[in-house]
Amino acid sequence: MNEEPLVNPEVLSMIGDWKGYVEAKLGFRNHWYPIRFSKELAEGQLEVVELMGEKLLIKRIDGQVYVMRDRCLHRGVPLSRKPDCYTKDTITCWYHGYTYRFQTGELTNILAVPDSRLIKRRKIVTYPATEAQGLIFIFLGDEDQVHDLKKDVPPGFLDEDRLVLGKHRVVNSNWRLGAENGFDGLHIFIHKDTTLRHYRTFNFPIGHTPLPGAVQVIEEEDGPKGVMDDFALHKPVWDGVIDGEVVVSGPRSTQIKGTSAAAGTSIWMPGVLKVDNFPIGGLTQYEWYVPLDEGRHLYVQTIGKPCKDEQERLSFANDFEAIWKPHGLDGFNADDIWAREVTEPFYQDDYGWVDEMLCEPDETILEWRRLASRQGRGIQQKSDLR
Structure with a gap:
């Protein structure tokens, strides 16, 4: 008896150089x-x-x-x-x-x-x-494909002096919508009212478009594979205008250099985001979008900081519990969670991948889809579950 395909074959026939990404509804094996x-x-x-x-x-x-x-x-x-x-x-x-x-x-x-x-x-x-940095990692795949963990985590994550703290929760959307929400530079618009502004002064445009040179694809043979987006090379939009009237503005400080609250984002195989200098300078946010099934992913949210001694570790742990977890991982990222969940129905039958109408800043997402299609070591199929 033939097994029903995981992804609509008609949709796959309409996808170009990121077909493998659409096929990976259950994630990438190995x-x-x-x-x-x-x-x-x-x-x-x-x-x-x-x-x-x-x-x-x-x-x-x-x-x-x-x-x-x-x-x-x-x-x-x-x-x-x-x-x-x-x-x-x-x-x-x-x-x-x-x-x-x-x-x-x-x-x-x-x-x-x-x-x-x-x-x-x-x-x-x-x-x-x-186990690494306080997390349990599982390699789901074939025995002859097992490789070093360093190839599947962002650069710097495994540094010995880095303390990593975080939480996880289940999100009712496919893992790819989680990954794209995190790496989507344009989705900064949804965070315009974030409570994080009470804990730091920052530039926070309502949108920004990458300029030439901002996006780099990393595919070194012995290292992690990812796409990097440098926010210093972006054209920011500070005011939203309708019929000549400014209706919304992003906070902007003349005392701070840069175009955005973070230095930049990068996304790495098999689906982990790195946000540099966020929630504040000196911290790095790492987010995994772990496929659970076709319609859910485990959102593993962590923040890391280099700490030279126990006093710095204790200070960071206190700030994490008092500020960064409630106002960053819970407050700021809560916007991301509901956005993914309400996007899920559009992509559930797979036709969203061809019906979507992307615009100029979404080139970063397309680069991610292409890279994932090239660098995925195998696509999880229903047959693998038997």
Whole structure:
């Protein structure tokens, strides 16, 4: 029986050099994705997570995080329905006693059929996991494609002196709408009333268009792949005018150089945004748009700061909880969340990718779509979930 395609074939026939991006409704395989903060998974703790349409079990055993598909090989039931962990590194299916080892996925026993010839000859699907900067990353893909994490995070994120703090939440839109919302320079208009203006003085135009040289594509073989947009090379719009009358204006300070509140943005495979000098100078915001399924993504929001000693780490942690989390990650980014969710219906049947009417500043988004189509290491399909 033929499986229904994930993306409308008629739409794909109308897309040019970013067809692969439209195909990646469930995300790109063979990449690292953050799925939880390390502090959320204690020793011996078992959690169910979703990633790219797959339901997974994660467990910390002797300090190491292991990942296993949440589906018994026998009759396909979810192991998480009643997780029986009789030993610290195994899980036994509640239905018929099939028992798997977390480290390898090996079928190590069938408690109800101890002499079965299947024992030690079959494995459940497992995926590599690693931890960095307080986040748990999962590599969802093929064993022969596993690569260094540094290729899937923005430059500077892994610096040893950088303290990274954040939160995550589920957003009811496809991951691509999250990524494009973050990298969309024109969407600055939605933030014109941000409460962040109470915590810093900044230039905040209602719109800006990249000038020649502002957008750079980074595709070095041994490093992360991304698109960079330098806001210093933008033409800002400070006043919105209708019929000759100024109806809205962005805050502008003659004491500050630059055209925008941030120095610039960049977006990196497999879908992570870097915002330089934001929410204030010296801080960097990193955002992941992790595919959960066709219509939802995990929004992993973090802010990082280089800290030379424990006092600086404590000071940043206090400011994060008191200011940057409530007014940045919660307040400022709340506008982004509802914007993505109300955009979702337009793209849900895939025709939005051909019916949209982009304008000049959206060239940055097109560069991202092209790069993702070239650099994606595989497209998650429904067949991969079986």
